[in-house]
Amino acid sequence: MVNNKPSNASPDNYAAQVLGQLKQDILSGYFQPGEKLVMSRLKQHYQVGVSPLREALSRLLVEQLVEVENQRGFRTCPVTLAEMLDIYETRAHIETLCVGLAMDKGDDHWEAGIVAAAHRLKKAGSLADKTHQEIQAWELCHHEFHTAIVSGCASPSLLQVRRSLYERASRYRNLWLNSDMAEPTAFFANNREHEALVEAVLGGEKAEAEALVHQHILGPSQTLLPVLER
Amino acid sequence: MVNNKPSNASPDNYAAQVLGQLKQDILSGYFQPGEKLVMSRLKQHYQVGVSPLREALSRLLVEQLVEVENQRGFRTCPVTLAEMLDIYETRAHIETLCVGLAMDKGDDHWEAGIVAAAHRLKKAGSLADKTHQEIQAWELCHHEFHTAIVSGCASPSLLQVRRSLYERASRYRNLWLNSDMAEPTAFFANNREHEALVEAVLGGEKAEAEALVHQHILGPSQTLLPVLER
DNA sequence: TTAGTCAAAAATGTTGACATTTATTTGGAA
DNA sequence: TTCCAAATAAATGTCAACATTTTTGACTAA
Known part of the structure; x- marks a missing residue:
């Protein structure tokens, strides 16, 4: 999480912080359309745990940048x-x-x-x-x-x-x-x-x-x- | 969670299931505008843990039915x-x-x-x-x-x-x-x-x-x- | 080469525990 | 009575552990 520990001075918890990064990485093309977003890799990449990641991805779900399948995780939405x-x-x-x-x-x-x-x-x-x-x-x-x-x-x-x-x-x-x-x-x-x-x-x-x-x-x-x- | 344990037969995990209930309860007025959504109470009411609740609420955040403040939790959006x-x-x-x-x-x-x-x-x-x-x-x-x-x-x-x-x-x-x-x-x-x-x-x-x-x-x-x- | 089976590995989703923060209560001073 | 500080209780957000599911790889048969 780029060593940016949530504190009173920061209005954003981990989920809100990683949301911005995830969104940027999807919109910019870092994650390819249809790419599987594997939790273990995201954890390492963003230095944040599963719970904040799932929360951020849940928001991106509504924004139609990712899709989810039960027990099969999240992936970026395809482009057509x-x-x-x-x-x-x-x-x-x-x-x-x-x-x-x-x-x-x-x-x-x-x-x-x-x-x-x-x-x-x-x-x-x-x-x-x-x-x-x-x-x-x-x-x-x-x-x-x-x-x-x-x-x-x-x-x-x-x-x-x-x-x-x-x-x-x-x-x-x-x-x-x-x-x-x-x-x-x-x-x-x-x-x-x-x-x-x-x-x-x-x-x-x-x-x-x-x-x-x-x-x-x-x-x-x-x-x-x-x-x-x- | 109405004893509806997620299984292969069910396409929805706990978060997806409780989302529907939460949304219905906000739209119908069960939760009042501006009401604090206290986790311990939601856990009891919906019989589901914190993580799925937070995921569902994260989705409702984007849909503008709830708002969140870091370290102060979620509450239903006001009506004006x-x-x-x-x-x-x-x-x-x-x-x-x-x-x-x-x-x-x-x-x-x-x-x-x-x-x-x-x-x-x-x-x-x-x-x-x-x-x-x-x-x-x-x-x-x-x-x-x-x-x-x-x-x-x-x-x-x-x-x-x-x-x-x-x-x-x-x-x-x-x-x-x-x-x-x-x-x-x-x-x-x-x-x-x-x-x-x-x-x-x-x-x-x-x-x-x-x-x-x-x-x-x-x-x-x-x-x-x-x-x-x- | 293809298809199917099974075991192992990887991944998913959830939980209880816990550190931290916020809210509430209590007690004392003015 | 009001205000403030401190203590206590409640709530928040996160993590590691773990049961379950899915995926992958190895092996065998056709």
């Missing part, structure tokens, strides 16, 4: 083309819904947040010739940009749905980024799309904004196809 | 007016989205399923003068009716979102049903609404169907207000 397409389509619908509601409810403060996030995204530069780490950093900035836009929908339950779907989609994105066929600039939109979206959102052109964001989310799924077809 | 309204609004949006997509994608087989479910709902009769058990049975039939309609959207991830929200909303509905102010006929729509919805869906009137179902889901939330305001 059908699921990837489904997740991306659902994400596009949800994002569109969020943007529309945000535009209905948003105020000046919300608009300022968008402008700031758009600025940061622009400063994050182009994706050409970036390392894997840099691409992940860029994507974080990109995600925060979109999060700023949808934050105006002011619906905790809807935003939670959005977060969960984003996470599940990130596994597919990483699977592709880790492959030898990844070309980041083919997946991630250039800055013109972002500017057009900001313009539509701030200009109150709801139908335009919705169409733009729907395509913005759904479009890149086509790029992921090849990694799931072989 | 704001959350109830948010959940119902999100449900209305999601249901509308599902219906719209189902109408885009549905086929004859899907339509037959709707007609059959509508028939069963009609045979389930009126809600006047029904016992608590009978109301729950009616609601199950009602839910299956709506599920038949949305099933045509053919999106597993979107339907999972729908199921999760329905579950969270059911806690609020039960809270109200258990109160001394419940009048079921005030909450549950009469059969005319259902017939109108079926007519719009099967007639391909998408905008009409979407408007009807949106109101159908969102409307009853007003009835729940009083139980959360005191």
